Amino acid sequence: MPQQIAMEEDDVTPEELQGNGWFSILKSRQESLAKSHAAHQSGTQRSATATPNATLRCVAAASRLPAMPRSHNRVIVRPGGGLNVQACSPHRILAALTVAAQLAPSVTEEDIICPNSMQNIFVVSTPSATNAAAYSQVTDIILTDQRHSVTAYLSPAGITSRGVIRGVYTDFDDAALNRMLIQPRNSSLLGARRIKNTGTVIMIFNGLKVPNYVYCGQVIYRCTLYKRQMDTCHTCGQVGHRQDVCPTPSTKVCDHCGHLPTDNPHVCNQPVCALCGEAHRTGERECRHRYSCLTWCAVVVSAVADESKPSSKHPPQHPARFLPRLPNRKDLL
Template sequence: MECVVEGHTISAEEWSDGSWQPSPGFRAQEKRRLELRQATPHQNAAQQATATRNDMKPRPPPQRKRGPLPRMPADTIHIVGRPKTPVDLTKLPPWQLYEALLKAASLPDQPPASRDKLRVHPTNNTFTISVPDSVRAQAYLRITSLQVGDRTIEFHVYAPPPDDAFRGIMFNAYDSFTDDEILKDLQESNPSMPVVGGRRMGRSNHVLVTMLGDCLPRWILYHGVYIRLYPFYPRVEACFNCRKVGHRTDVCPHPKRNRCSRCGQDHPPTPQGTQPTCLARCIVCNGGHATNSSNCKYRFIKKPIPSDNAPKQAHNQEPPQQQPSILRNSRSPSQERSLPPPGQPQQQEQTSRSRSHTRRRYRSRSRTQSRSRSRSTSRFNSSSSPLPCSPNSSQGSSPSSSTPGPKKLAWAQGPPESLKASPTSSPDAQVRELVRENSSLKAQLSSQQSQISKLMSQIGNLTQYIQSLEAKLDRTIAQPPVTAPQPMEATSPPSQPQSQPAGKRKANTSTASLHAEIDIAAAVSKAVSAALTTLDAKFEARFNTLQQAIADTNSSLNALKSYTEATNTSLNTLKNYTEATTAEINARLERRQRSTTFGQPATLQAGPKPGTA
């Protein structure tokens, strides 16, 4: 398809002679394309690393969800063991670990009630044993390895400080002293401080001090020099072997891996003195920096440590309660809402410059209103007693608002003292108390009714059992008595034995055995009668107790009913008094308005002047 356009026709030689120039945009894109092609792979890797670093966002370290561990007794000695051999203590049989500890310490087993208590921490991969005896604790501290089954596990066993101890740091205070010398000097130089530990922090020049008490002191004497003591915040334990938080590398239960501690990839670490080529990745916050770096804001486990630097009001006094809005006469509600919370910079002042003049005018108007309101409020509070409030007094249009020394009316002092002393001074509180007592009495009554129903069911069961026993006794008594054989005369010739049937024999039961059976039946009947008498007495006592409880409950309900009626009467009295007072107020206001309208002085009943008794 051919298309005709406007222009000049040129030849093929003119088109291909190289005199044509591309557009500036095309030249810029071509130049950029050539530069990108000529870029080295190292620069590309650096750019990709920079882009990846910008995409990393720090976040708090993940916390493993687990239940709380059982607490060890506080009055015992705690011994902690960290394995030096890669092993997961949670997968070891607990009884084998306990027996291995006893065998390594050369200690006998104790009775089950007084055994040493062992606990395995699943996150830190450590064990803690609670020992009530110092001799056994010293034996456990001498352990260096355990033989669990066919495995030999090396352990580092130590006694940690108490749970309620505080730790502080003395920066740049180490000078070739052993840990025992450091602790001895701290204890002798500070006899008033309960110092329980002092050692060098790893290979640094800082000294870690552990002490008991309520707070951490600011200064401590060490080798004759007062050194500043700062609170110690432990770091989040991070493992460079499994790249997880909660335990250190030396106690990791997983096998050792040859991975980079900087990025976590499976390649040898960068030699010292060589510029690393991999991208750093923090184990704690997953940020683009090295683990435990000063750039990580989540590297410390910050807990509130009491210190004597803080004012005593923070420890001994309660925070001041919020005052009512009627006493805040220095700022308006709008300005109070614009204030930032404590501890944050006042960003509202910086951003308020860009707001419109209308908003400023509105603020000034609200400030003026709040000032006028605060002045009236302060004047109201400074008077000895509250003033009567009329509908026009809030707007300042009342004619008597400008007269000094306002008069007090007879009703301005509130209800009489007799009503103030009565329980109706706070009717809402009394009503709530009555409702609460009524609900509690109802609950007690329902519980007593349930107990009565249970006792009635038990009485029915016992009655059936007694009836069955009486039936058995009646059947036993209703049996015909066994007649004794008649004595034989000596003169009579011996009687010939009668012929017995072939299938029967004569009973050989004697008279003594029959009398014994009769005596046993009589004793059983006496025992049953005594048991029935005892049961009747118990039933009578229980019934009397229940009847007394029901009577007490009824009396309590009657008392509550009478108290409620008295309260209602008092409330009605107070209501009548309020209505009468309101009518008197309205009448006085009408007379006052009439006197003001006709230019006559108001005839009011003057009360005592302010400030007079």
């Protein structure tokens, strides 16, 4: 059976798959440095002529985490109150989490913590389900004699896919939704959660297949693939993290133009989106680039299924052969 490959939320170019070696990397780096030097000399700032894909690639690369054991349990820790992940020591963060979770240091020796300065979050990886459950219950930590509120939750490890259903009754909380959704008719469903107070529910499925329909109790809903949005902060106006984990909450940009007020009274300037370069606030609904990339699972699974069919003329090929011929990201949105 051919190996299944899934790429979620990353835009992979054919040049990256060809693997031309360090010479291509060095050439690209030299061209990038030359462009940065020219922009610095001319004193130009980000404008509508900037390439949006360059911003998306930079944010995606900086947000990518290193490979962690698939057998581990992952816990996402989102700090609040202006805690800057880049300015904190991961050792002190893990020690504070251990104390807040009431775990002995001897049982956390195999745990791993990875800070992500772009998203301003921490990721804890542990082989112990007990430790993961304890970490996910933490609501605040103490650093340098100061209490910081955090939001911690479990994240499924391994190969998973996400789907979305809409129009679900808003009086159902997450516990009730999971009781109604996790049933034999939805055999691959692992869990679900609601987006704030809306009728939209995000579901996580085991494997690469997202069903077209799911059962919520006795009601059947149409299920679509989840499209991940680029994280944007309406507090500081930066791209890469969300508003609830902003490291500089005191730096507030204008709600209308998205620029930092420099005069009193403030005169709004023309907004410039950091994702597409057009004249609107960063990450608004009309932005064409606010979705990073549609989940590639369905495309890759289709390619693997077609290639795995028995043929007398040609033997099965590796599924990676299909990756350079995948549709353009814009065609999927």
